[in-house]
Amino acid sequence: xxxxxxxxxxxxxxxxxxxxxxxxxxxxxxxxxxxxxxxxxxxxxxxxxxxxxxxxxxxxxxxxxxxxxxxxxxxxxxxxxxxxxxxxxxxxxxxxxxxxxxxxxxxxxxxxxxxxxxxxxxxxxxxxxxxxxxxxxxxxxxxxxxxxxxxxxxxxxxxxxxxxxxxxxxxxxxxxxxxxxxxxxxxxxxxxxxxxxxxxxxxxxxxxxxxxxxxxxxxxxxxxxxxxxxxxxxxxxxxxxxxxxxxxxxxxxxxxxxxxxxxxxxxxxxx
Amino acid sequence: xxxxxxxxxxxxxxxxxxxxxxxxxxxxxxxxxxxxxxxxxxxxxxxxxxxxxxxxxxxxxxxxxxxxxxxxxxxxxxxxxxxxxxxxxxxxxxxxxxxxxxxxxxxxxxxxxxxxxxxxxxxxxxxxxxxxxxxxxxxxxxxxxxxxxxxxxxxxxxxxxxxxxxxxxxxxxxxxxxxxxxxxxxxxxxxxxxxxxxxxxxxxxxxxxxxxxxxxxxxxxxxxxxxxxxxxxxxxxxxxxxxxxxxxxxx
Numbered sequence: 001x002x003x004x005x006x007x008x009x010x011x012x013x014x015x016x017x018x019x020x021x022x023x024x025x026x027x028x029x030x031x032x033x034x035x036x037x038x039x040x041x042x043x044x045x046x047x048x049x050x051x052x053x054x055x056x057x058x059x060x061x062x063x064x065x066x067x068x069x070x071x072x073x074x075x076x077x078x079x080x081x082x083x084x085x086x087x088x089x090x091x092x093x094x095x096x097x098x099x100x101x102x103x104x105x106x107x108x109x110x111x112x113x114x115x116x117x118x119x120x121x122x123x124x125x126x127x128x129x130x131x132x133x134x135x136x137x138x139x140x141x142x143x144x145x146x147x148x149x150x151x152x153x154x155x156x157x158x159x160x161x162x163x164x165x166x167x168x169x170x171x172x173x174x175x176x177x178x179x180x181x182x183x184x185x186x187x188x189x190x191x192x193x194x195x196x197x198x199x200x201x202x203x204x205x206x207x208x209x210x211x212x213x214x215x216x217x218x219x220x221x222x223x224x225x226x227x228x229x230x231x232x233x234x235x236x237x238x239x240x241x242x243x244x245x246x247x248x249x250x251x252x253x254x255x256x257x258x259x260x261x262x263x264x265x266x267x268x269x270x271x
Numbered sequence: 272x273x274x275x276x277x278x279x280x281x282x283x284x285x286x287x288x289x290x291x292x293x294x295x296x297x298x299x300x301x302x303x304x305x306x307x308x309x310x311x312x313x314x315x316x317x318x319x320x321x322x323x324x325x326x327x328x329x330x331x332x333x334x335x336x337x338x339x340x341x342x343x344x345x346x347x348x349x350x351x352x353x354x355x356x357x358x359x360x361x362x363x364x365x366x367x368x369x370x371x372x373x374x375x376x377x378x379x380x381x382x383x384x385x386x387x388x389x390x391x392x393x394x395x396x397x398x399x400x401x402x403x404x405x406x407x408x409x410x411x412x413x414x415x416x417x418x419x420x421x422x423x424x425x426x427x428x429x430x431x432x433x434x435x436x437x438x439x440x441x442x443x444x445x446x447x448x449x450x451x452x453x454x455x456x457x458x459x460x461x462x463x464x465x466x467x468x469x470x471x472x473x474x475x476x477x478x479x480x481x482x483x484x485x486x487x488x489x490x491x492x493x494x495x496x497x498x499x500x501x502x503x504x505x506x507x508x509x510x511x512x513x514x515x516x517x518x519x520x521x522x
Contacts, residue, residue: 136378136379140371141372147371151370
C-alpha cells in the first residue's frame, strides 16, 4: 500500500528504537498541556517546551521553539521569512542558525521546535520526494510531500518529537503552503507564523496583506518587516532575517539581512 | 526436462525459463477474449461473454471492473485470481488518494499491479496470478491510456491490444485496422472494438460485453440493445463494402 510502503521498509527502520512506550510518554503529555501558553487549545502554533528538562541528566536537548518563522502565499508565489537565533534558556546559543531547509529545488521547509528533529525528518522527506520523482517521472505535489512528512512523524506521536514546520512549494496547482507538526497537525493555509515571536509577526503581516495584489518587492519587504518586528519585541528571536521566495521555477534566496541593520534602516525611514 | 523445473517457481530451468510463469500464461490463453482500444477522447474495453447455464443469473459474472472513477480493467484467465488483484488495486487507488491527495495515474496503478504479480513469481510456496489484465483510463491531465500486464509482472502501454483466447487473431485484425480515422470519433472506436471481437466470437452481439470511459466521466457499461444496434450498423457497412467491391469487379 502507498502508506505502508513509505513508512516501512523504505524509510529508515526505527522498528525497535523508539517503539517502546515509556511511562514518561503520558507524563510528557500533561507537562505539555500545563506549559501551553494558549490554554487548552489543541491547534496552538506556539510550541511548548517538551520533555527535555528534568528527564534525566543527559536529556538536555536544545529546542528552537524560541524562534519566529513565517510564510504566506500571495499572487506570485510564497514568501518564507525566518530569524536565525537559537537559545538555551536565556543563553543565546547562536545568531546564525539556518532555519529554512531546502528540501529540493522547488520545496522548502522551515524549522521550529527541535533542530535535530526538524532537519532529520525534512532530510528524510527530501529522500522520499526524490524517490517519488524517479518512480512517477513527475515532481511531487506540495500536498503529497506535506502528507508524507505528517504521516512519518505521526508514527512517533507521544514519543517526544518536537517539530513545527511549514512545507512551502510550487506545484502544478500553483503555490502550496502547509503547516505540519509533531502532534500530527497538517493544515493547508495562506499564512502561518510559528514560534515565540509569531504573534508579533502575525500583527505585521495581517495588516500588510490587507491590500491585495502585492508585488514581489512589496511581499518580500512585508516578510522582512514582520520578522524584524518579532525580533524587536521577542527576546528569543533575533540574528538575521533569511528571506526566500517560492515561484513557478522553484525557490530563490532573496536576502539575508541583519536585524540591527534593518533597525537602522527603518529608523531612518521614519525620520 | 521441464518436469524437474516447474515445481517451486523460484527455480530457474537450466535454459533460463520460469516454467510456472509460462504455464500461467497458458492459463491466460484459455480465458475468454478481451480487447482494449485507446481512442482520442474515449477508451473502450470489450470482452467475450461466456455463455451462462440456464439457471444462472447473467449479471453475476463481470469481467470488466472499475478500479476507481477514472480507471477500469478487464482480464483474461482465472476469475478467482482476478478478484484478488482487482481488490488490491482498488484499495491501492484509495490509499494513493489518501496519501498523495490525488487520483492515481493509469501508469501508477498498472505498475502497482505488475509489481504485485512479479512478487508472486519470486516468493516461496506461491504460484503466479493466472491473469493478464488490460487497464484503461484517463490521467488527470486528460490523456487516455491503455496498459497490458501479464503473469510475469511486465507491463506495456498499447494503442490497442487483445488478450485471452484467439488474442493473436484479434491483434492482427487490430494491426490492420487501427488507423487515425478508425478512432476519429468515439463511435468509431467502439465499433472497432466490436469488429475486433466479432472476428472470434460466435453468434454476434449477444456474446459481447462492452464498457467505455470518456474523459471526466466514469465507467459506462453499454446495454445489450446499444451493442445490437452497433452490430447491425457494422453488418450493414460490411454489406455495402461487399456491394462496392462487386460493382468494381463487374465494371
